[in-house]
Amino acid sequence: MSVRTRSIPAALAAATLAVVLAGCGAGGDGSGGAAGPSASAVPAPTKDDALAAMVPAAVSADGKLVFGTDASYPPNEFTDTDGTTVIGMDVDLGTAVAQKLGLTAQFENSQFSGIIPGIDGARYEAGISSFSITPERTATVDMVSYFTAGTSLAVKAGNPDGLDPERLCGRAIGVQAGTTQADEITQRQADCAAQGQPPIQVTELQQQTDVTLALTSNRIVGMLADSPVAAYAVTTTSNAVEVVGDPYDTAPYGVVIKKNSGQFAQAVQGAIQSLIADGTYKSILDKWNVANGAIPTSQINA
Structure with a gap:
């Protein structure tokens, strides 16, 4: 999903680093909960x-x-x-x-x-x-x-696996199902094969919060997601992850x-x-x- 950048359907911690996205609700399963926006509620606009x-x-x-x-x-x-x-x-x-x-x-x-x-x-x-x-x-x-x-590549803090968006062949990468990023992985697989490189080890999950949890719990080494989502993951995992490079396919x-x-x-x-x-x-x-x-x-x- 070069943006949720989600594609056509057939188509982040306060106490522990395992608590993902949005400060996660009780149990830290990546299902929701907010680290908190930066400002108070926005006043209601007037009817036109x-x-x-x-x-x-x-x-x-x-x-x-x-x-x-x-x-x-x-x-x-x-x-x-x-x-x-x-x-x-x-x-x-x-x-x-x-x-x-x-x-x-x-x-x-x-x-x-x-x-x-x-x-x-x-x-x-x-x-x-x-x-x-x-x-x-x-x-x-x-x-x-x-x-x-656009799409961003998020990785574990310090990028210990040395990932960048152009070198993902043979790596364990997560995406959300039904997104443009999921479509992108399919094309990347073809490119890896054409270059004689090993295939990407794809983890495709139904919810983006689960993809982020997979990254923070070391089940994958990187994830492709929309740029605001990847940036938010950085702030809500106490910088347990980071974004590599600039967004692309805006x-x-x-x-x-x-x-x-x-x-x-x-x-x-x-x-x-x-x-x-x-x-x-x-x-x-x-x-x-x-x-x-x-x-x-x-x-x-x-």
Whole structure:
């Protein structure tokens, strides 16, 4: 996933270094819990009546905007220390978008690969889960840009195995299933074979938090993940891991909207642009220390 950069579906410690991502909930299984964002809650934005009028009645009738999200991807979307409340940059942004549209955001935790099919099947009204915008996706859904990220290689602190993104053949590398990084590993395997190098020993897990736990518990020597996720892993493992090199394959994230939904995509795009203009967007990104992924302009199917 050169960005969750997650790919199309068929498609971090306070007490111990084994506690992964987000300070992990009780038991340190990598399932959630926050080390804490850098700022307090962001004030609610004001409803924009003109944008609200663009939301289809089928969406606005119950006063809710239901998002599908895979809450295993800190700091973008993950569960708080209670193990159930979904928090993160995407959650704050989705909440603000809904408020601009006069709605209340509701986040349904889902397996990543099931979100886009769930939008097509009307289970969700939108998807916000670090989806990178790709031609393959925009062929079937509309995507409204709100952030940009690339892929980073995270390794154990000090990089004892001497990894870099261009020399992974024969190494034990972890990725999250259904992501662009998982697709990337497939291509890298072909490259290793063509060069007469041993194959990458791939560990592919359903949740990113489990991939990070595999790294901190020495089951793998490196992981490929979206740049904000890898950077967050560094801060929430008491620097037990580090990022090697610069992010690559940078691409925008998008809110996923079902095609042929009237002016719904335009309403979401207008809401994001309004949040950029009024400073709410910057406040959210600053809160989660991901301001380097800010975009100046939101677009549909960029």
